[in-house]
Amino acid sequence: MKIGVFVCHCGSNIAGTVDVATVAEQARNLPNVAFASDTLYACSEPGQDGIINAIKEHKLDGVVVASCTPRMHEATFRKTVERAGLNRYMFEMANIREHVSWIGKDVEANTRKAIDLVAMAAAKLTHDQELTPKSFSINKRVLVVGGGVAGIQAALDCADGGLEVILVEKTSSIGGKMAKLDKTFPTVDCSSCILGPKMVDVAQHPNITLHTSAEISDIKGYVGNFTVSINRKATYVDNQACTGCGLCMEKCPSKKSTDYFNEGIGTTTAINIPFPQAIPKKAVIDPEFCMKLTKGKCGVCEKVCPTSAIRFEQQNETIEEPVGAIIAATGYDLFDFTRYGEYGGGRYPDVITSMQYERLLSASGPTGGHIKRPSDGKEPKDVVFIQCVGSRDKSVGRPYCSGFCCMYTAKQAILTKDHMPESQSYVFYMDIRAPGKLYDEFTRRAMEEYDTKYIRGRVAMIYPKGDKYIVRGADTLMGAQVEIEADLVVLAVGAEAAKGAPQLAEKLRISYDNYGFYMESHPKLRPVETNTAGVYLAGACQGPKDIPSSVGQGSAAASKVMSLFSKDMLESDPQVSAVDIKRCVGCGKCIQTCPFGAINEMDFRGMVKADVIETICQGCGICTSTCPQGAIQLQHFTDNQILAEVNAICQMSPVQNYE
Amino acid sequence: MSSSLVYAYYPGCSGLGTSLEYDRSTRALCAALGIKLIDIPDWSCCGSTPAHTVDHTLSGALSARNIAQAESLDVQGIITPCPSCLTNLKTASYRMRDEGFKNKVNKLLDTPCRNDLPIMSVLQVLFEKVGPDAIKNKTTIPLKGIKVAPYYGCIMNRPPKIMNFDDCENPIAMDVLMEAAGAEVMPFPLKVECCGASYGVAKKEMVTTLSGKLLDMAADCGATSMVTACPLCQMNLDLRQSQVNRANKSHHEMPIFYYTQLLGMALGLNDEDLMLNKLCVSPNKVFYSLREPQRAEAS
Numbered sequence: 008m009k010i011g012v013f014v015c016h017c018g019s020n021i022a023g024t025v026d027v028a029t030v031a032e033q034a035r036n037l038p039n040v041a042f043a044s045d046t047l048y049a050c051s052e053p054g055q056d057g058i059i060n061a062i063k064e065h066k067l068d069g070v071v072v073a074s075c076t077p078r079m080h081e082a083t084f085r086k087t088v089e090r091a092g093l094n095r096y097m098f099e100m101a102n103i104r105e106h107v108s109w110i111g112k113d114v115e116a117n118t119r120k121a122i123d124l125v126a127m128a129a130a131k132l133t134h135d136q137e138l139t140p141k142s143f144s145i146n147k148r149v150l151v152v153g154g155g156v157a158g159i160q161a162a163l164d165c166a167d168g169g170l171e172v173i174l175v176e177k178t179s180s181i182g183g184k185m186a187k188l189d190k191t192f193p194t195v196d197c198s199s200c201i202l203g204p205k206m207v208d209v210a211q212h213p214n215i216t217l218h219t220s221a222e223i224s225d226i227k228g229y230v231g232n233f234t235v236s237i238n239r240k241a242t243y244v245d246n247q248a249c250t251g252c253g254l255c256m257e258k259c260p261s262k263k264s265t266d267y268f269n270e271g272i273g274t275t276t277a278i279n280i281p282f283p284q285a286i287p288k289k290a291v292i293d294p295e296f297c298m299k300l301t302k303g304k305c306g307v308c309e310k311v312c313p314t315s316a317i318r319f320e321q322q323n324e325t326i327e328e329p330v331g332a333i334i335a336a337t338g339y340d341l342f343d344f345t346r347y348g349e350y351g352g353g354r355y356p357d358v359i360t361s362m363q364y365e366r367l368l369s370a371s372g373p374t375g376g377h378i379k380r381p382s383d384g385k386e387p388k389d390v391v392f393i394q395c396v397g398s399r400d401k402s403v404g405r406p407y408c409s410g411f412c413c414m415y416t417a418k419q420a421i422l423t424k425d426h427m428p429e430s431q432s433y434v435f436y437m438d439i440r441a442p443g444k445l446y447d448e449f450t451r452r453a454m455e456e457y458d459t460k461y462i463r464g465r466v467a468m469i470y471p472k473g474d475k476y477i478v479r480g481a482d483t484l485m486g487a488q489v490e491i492e493a494d495l496v497v498l499a500v501g502a503e504a505a506k507g508a509p510q511l512a513e514k515l516r517i518s519y520d521n522y523g524f525y526m527e528s529h530p531k532l533r534p535v536e537t538n539t540a541g542v543y544l545a546g547a548c549q550g551p552k553d554i555p556s557s558v559g560q561g562s563a564a565a566s567k568v569m570s571l572f573s574k575d576m577l578e579s580d581p582q583v584s585a586v587d588i589k590r591c592v593g594c595g596k597c598i599q600t601c602p603f604g605a606i607n608e609m610d611f612r613g614m615v616k617a618d619v620i621e622t623i624c625q626g627c628g629i630c631t632s633t634c635p636q637g638a639i640q641l642q643h644f645t646d647n648q649i650l651a652e653v654n655a656i657c658q659m660s661p662v663q664n665y666e
Numbered sequence: 667m668s669s670s671l672v673y674a675y676y677p678g679c680s681g682l683g684t685s686l687e688y689d690r691s692t693r694a695l696c697a698a699l700g701i702k703l704i705d706i707p708d709w710s711c712c713g714s715t716p717a718h719t720v721d722h723t724l725s726g727a728l729s730a731r732n733i734a735q736a737e738s739l740d741v742q743g744i745i746t747p748c749p750s751c752l753t754n755l756k757t758a759s760y761r762m763r764d765e766g767f768k769n770k771v772n773k774l775l776d777t778p779c780r781n782d783l784p785i786m787s788v789l790q791v792l793f794e795k796v797g798p799d800a801i802k803n804k805t806t807i808p809l810k811g812i813k814v815a816p817y818y819g820c821i822m823n824r825p826p827k828i829m830n831f832d833d834c835e836n837p838i839a840m841d842v843l844m845e846a847a848g849a850e851v852m853p854f855p856l857k858v859e860c861c862g863a864s865y866g867v868a869k870k871e872m873v874t875t876l877s878g879k880l881l882d883m884a885a886d887c888g889a890t891s892m893v894t895a896c897p898l899c900q901m902n903l904d905l906r907q908s909q910v911n912r913a914n915k916s917h918h919e920m921p922i923f924y925y926t927q928l929l930g931m932a933l934g935l936n937d938e939d940l941m942l943n944k945l946c947v948s949p950n951k952v953f954y955s956l957r958e959p960q961r962a963e964a965s
Contacts, residue, residue, distance in 0.1 A: 347835075352835065471855055472855075472883065
């Protein structure tokens with residue numbers, strides 16, 4: 008076998024702390040190595056050409072590139088060797104950047120370690136086999152989880168592209184957080200007026216199937232062939248029959264149901280349509296407060312419904328949908344401000360959240376768009392906004408910036424003046440973060456044209472005095488303590504991961520960060536992909552995002568799905584487990600340990616044997632280390648290949664070399 | 667609640683002087699509720715505020731000595747009525763979880779400190795171990811008609827990491843105990859505000875401003891008396907009330923009780939133990955309202 012070794016400088020990334028020329032020189036002495044050289048940037052076009060030329064010139068059978076992490080460029084170099092006529096699995100990578108040059112400054116020790124890693128890779132390469140990917144067909148339907156603006160945009164783009172879309176929403180209507188907003192920044196246009204038509208498009212699009220009051224209970228399969236179980240909660244109303252006339256709401260005697268759409272300001276009827284523009288516009292019964300369901304009495308809605316749509320006997324049901332790709336757009340939740348005891352923590356009625364204020368401002372809100380204090384219904388005069396409640400605060404476990412609070416606070420300050428010209432708004436802020444298009448101009452407008460008083464500093468405490476609230480804080484620009492008498496205090500609550508986001512991530516087999524936000528494949532270059540093929544991200548499930556970014560990412564995720572579906576067949580990775588039928592004793596240990604359910608029992612001439620479903624296998628290798636017979640082997644990482652690496656390093660470096 | 671509650675008691679220096687009535691009423695109340703107190707033998711001053719501003723190790727050692735003295739007793743923990751003593755004891759104990767600090771402190775001591783006894787305020791024991799139900803059951807003279815603003819002061823619950831009791835922004839222990847004894851507890855939003863502390867000596871106007879705010883707020887909330895758990899808070903609000911009135915042109919006549927005094931009254935303890943005559947602002951007006959409804963019932 009003839010092996011070529013290419014040692015990359017990676018500019019000064021590697022060459023700065025590794026003597027690459029020596030590594031290449033030492034590599035030449037390794038068994039089977041026919042050619043070795045160092046190269047400035049192996050991944051660049053001339054670098055790749057150099058590899059191709061060497062393969063042809065020296066008739067190489069395999070290639071080792073010693074450079075960065077395989078996560079970065081393994082695919083690149085595999086394509087390179089393929090272009091030179093080799094099988095793409097006759098390639099090995101030695102990571103001498105992340106594993107060597109970036110973690111130590113001792114050139115001599117680094118060089119020695121780099122040589123070891125190259126020797127291991129070369130030893131493994133001598134045992135490499137040519138592998139060929141198989142192809143499989145894909146189901147060109149897409150599941151969108153979450154019906155907020157990001158999910159809506161992704162669903163519409165996919166549907167317009169001709170794909171069949173299943174849109175699943177947890178609540179009884181799509182629209183998400185945006186539907187609750189009164190106006191949007193920085194254009195101050197009506198939120199439901201721009202979102203409403205999109206919601207209607209979803210309802211009317213022939214390619215979109217909408218499941219509301221539904222959650223994902225299970226996901227099986229792999230890219231191109233997922234099977235999703237959707238749990239539809241009983242709404243006690245037949246959606247086909249209900250016309251959304253609202254007669255039931257007028258007559259329902261139980262009026263204590265929590266009004267989730269209005270953020271808990273006020274209550275609603277036990278049977279309700281959450282808001283006038285709801286999609287689907289179908290009534291839903293809150294079983295906690297419905298007297299028929301709790302006490303067996305009442306049933307007024309059943310009597311008045313003109314289309315006999317009420318179904319008290321309705322049960323939860325589970326439906327299965329086969330899809331080829333999944334877009335997660337589960338959005339975010341708002342920080343629970345009651346954790347700030349010094350702000351009244353839910354004790355003071357006139358200390359409210361920004362979203363509650365949004366509902367007070369909205370013409371379709373509980374006050375018809377008149378700003379009224381929750382405690383006594385009076386119109387406030389002095390309104391204090393407090394920013395960074397649950398953002399940039401390590402003490403409550405939310406050290407990150409929520410990004411959009413500066414902007415919505417400016418918007419609310421502007422709207423406050425619009426609604427009540429005699430009012431005065433104050434904003435306690437930490438920094439103003441307004442980096443979007445027309446954003447800074449907008450916050451300036453709030454200060455300069457709308458006379459909002461911006462005070463830089465945190466608020467220490469809020470306490471009631473008479474029918475007012477004293478807001479005490481620091482003015483760090485003035486270097487003094489300030490106290491403001493407020494009629495109403497609005498807390499700009501930050502964003503946190505949606506409740507249940509980590510649980511869904513487990514089902515989707517994608518990673519999430521410390522805070523529960525979903526992780527993208529690469530923070531810069533693969534922002535909507537995840538580490539699981541066929542699963543994409545849109546909107547604030549990935550981190551706090553405003554509407555333009557969410558919509559942009561929704562479209563991006565849709566376009567990723569469409570480029571995935573532009574092929575009829577997908578290639579499966581051949582780096583999967585394979586069973587040696589002769590050795591397998593059918594003990595089934597591998598079946599138990601496989602986290603992906605990729606191994607089945609099969610009957611082989613009357614004997615039980617293990618069988619790997621190649622499209623499900625993720626190549627993790629747990630089964631191979633479990634198998635007592637050594638009968639199951641991970642292709643490209645067989646016992647022989649790993650032992651060859653171990654042998655190589657043991658021969659090269661007696662232990663004392665590392666001391 | 668049984669006689670199994672046995673604690674090492676640390677009265678602190680103020681308990682022997684400025685807050686004699688706090689110490690006496692605490693002892694009487696504990697006895698009435700079946701808590702056995704054993705005074706820490708040969709206890710010394712915890713160093714109060716000055717020590718920790720000079721040297722953390724020395725300040726730690728002053729408290730550690732008292733903790734070590736208590737460790738010779740067969741008790742469930744160390745308790746003290748004074749929040750300042752409590753802070754010093756708990757801070758020393760917290761810091762001594764670090765072996766390095768513990769070794770430095772133990773070098774200064776004759777007997778090394780084990781640091782394994784729980785340290786609590788008397789309030790915490792009454793709230794968590796005795797409980798409001800026991801108070802309610804033992805109450806013979808319910809504090810009917812007493813409108814009280816509970817004032818915890820700034821250090822009873824702070825810093826929460828060290829004090830580890832109740833809510834540091836909105837504590838409720840005294841509220842609950844007062845209600846159990848039949849008093850009407852007013853929603854008092856400045857529960858954990860500073861009264862000016864020891865600035866009464868150095869910068870009197872600071873105390874008259876801060877304590878003035880507290881008295882104003884209590885009156886605004888409809889309270890006719892305040893109840894405290896801290897000797898310094900009590901002193902600033904009670905002893906200096908006339909100074910506060912003069913500085914702020916206010917006319918408060920707000921009796922400032924220790925919570926142990928009011929609970930003691932509810933339990934029917936005698937005047938000798940409660941030492942109500944030690945208060946500067948006379949509580950007679952309040953007691954009149956207390957006795958009024960009972961008199962009315964009797965007649």
